[in-house]
Amino acid sequence: MQAAAPEADCLRLIAASDAATIASCAADGDAEASYAPVLQHDGVFYVYVSGLARHTGNMLLRRQGSLLFLGEAAGNPFARPRASVNCTVAEIEPDHPHYVELLDSLEARFGNVVGLLRTLPDFRLLALTPTRYHYVAGFGKAYNFSANPRDPAQSG
DSSP, X not given: OOOOHHHHHHHHHHHTOSEEEEEEEOTTSOEEEEEEEOEEETTXXXXXXXXXXXXXXXXXXXXEEEEEEEOOOOSOGGGOOEEEEEEEEXXXXXXXXXXXXXXXXXXXXXXXXXXXXXXXXXXXXXXXXXXXXXXEEETTEEEEEEXXXXXXXXXX
């Protein structure tokens, strides 16, 4: 099944991005915003983040987070295209069968700095699995759709 036009546009915007803003929620309910390079592989987003960072602890505690991808600001910044993705979060442990392959992919995409980060004991590989997308294509052009194709898409 082919994606509807807004969904396809959303997925293209995400595919063109190499990083995202991360939204997470602390145990006390405080919101936390951060940033990380992102690798997308087989429909899952992967971030390699420090265990010392607040967003890492928040996402591991709550097992959820959100990623914000921004399109190019052409003209009015209020109408900037953007995609927000709600996700479940799981840590990929070093003994996971794809751990090394995923880190190799991160290093191929983002360069030698990933090799350096691999030597630091506090870095964690997190898998963010999409559950819901919210795509804003411009004024009056907002769309919601599920990451599960069996769920009905909702617009508006």
